[in-house]
Amino acid sequence: MQDAIVIRDLVVDRGGRRVLHGIDATVPSGTVTGLLGPSGSGKTTLLRALVGVQVVTAGTVTVLGHPAGAPQLRRRVGYLTQAPSIYADLTVQENARYFAALQGRGTAEADRAVTDVGLRAAAGQLVATLSGGQRSRASLACALVGDPELLVLDEPTVGQDPVLRAELWARFHAMAAAGTTLLISSHVMDEAARCDRLLLIREGRLIADDTPAAVRAATGVDDLEEAFLRMIQESESGTAGRETS
């Protein structure tokens, strides 16, 4: 399987501090890959590097065969930021249609994206009047609307109820089955089990790049949260050994 993303030795400093310490990872095409890690571990910084909006100190990031941020990638990569980036004084439908037009897409695609995120009933509502969870789904609709080859989603299910979260994950898998690559960040470990592959990050270092089944097998525990904790403990004892040598 071809890799949609190849990250080699990626080092990023922010605010004079190193936040990514030489990340090596790949994301295979047509998969749902989860980027999991505690708050502040560097998930958003890594996603920013992938979409080409983060100054990097060292290393390379190759996306769909091009350097991250290359102009050829503009329409091929969709990015959902954590803060909803849509117009508060337009309706959900107007936002989706606007972003569709920017991508050279029609109103039918825009309306389908609104339906896909469960907002059909609120399509005519001004974004300013939506709940927080609805607003982030409206923003997600605008990221989906161009049907990009790679979707980079920063915590797309935050603030959603369990039914909607399940529906969104089903939608993500349907897109992957149709060939889209999805990289989805989350700090909710129960979402890890929904991913085809996992990148587990802690304090700017990758501690696993594997399938959920392989993570379970390597740690000998079924619960992925517990498995993650074990990997952290192992990586910390390994780091302690290296630092004293």
Ligand SMILES: Nc1ncnc2c1ncn2[C@@H]1O[C@H](COP(=O)(O)OP(=O)(O)OP(=O)(O)O)[C@@H](O)[C@H]1O
């Ligand atoms: N603009 C900035 N200037 C300086 N440091 C920053 C900046 N943005 C983030 N950082 C720092 O970089 C580190 C990684 O932050 P990042 O936002 O990538 O983490 P995260 O894993 O996405 O966290 P969360 O799950 O809370 O969103 C943190 O220590 C954070 O304080």
